[in-house]
Amino acid sequence: MGRFHAENPSELIREARLDAGLTQAELxxxxxxxxxxxxxxxxxTRNVSEEMLDRVLEAADYRPSLALERNFNAVRKAASRRGLRNVRVFGSVARGEDNFNSDIDLLVTPDKGTTLFDLALFGEDVRTITGFTTDVIVDDGPFPSGWQALREAVPV
Structure with missing residues (x-):
């Protein structure tokens, strides 16, 4: 089974290719x-298997920031279903330094009664939606000294 699932793989391939600044021949x-x-x-005009989609997207260095931008409504809905709000992204995606091997780092505000299980399920929801591994951190906990996530986090 492939990492990426798209209703319109042709559109996804084209978006990744153009973002990478590649011609069709180069990709x-x-x-x-x-x-x-x-x-x-x-x-x-040609069917694309999930495995072929993965291969082409990796060759184009498809970035999680594109996947997150493309699917932000679905990510927000998933957060709401899990009792999470104020979803922000930080790390390489927020800094524009992401690549195909990057993950998505999200900072969220949990509603009262939200559990660690809800956070884990939300991370899995985002991975399923975007194809990229996702780490979810709450913004109401203690943070290490000098931690930059709160300063660099941007809304999804």
């Missing part, structure tokens, strides 16, 4: 494909 070469095959995937 095809990186992914070990022929350019006409990639063009068919991008146009939607």
């Amino acid at each position: 095809a070469r990186r992914a070990g494909l022929r350019q006409p095959s990639l063009a068919q995937m991008e146009s939607g």
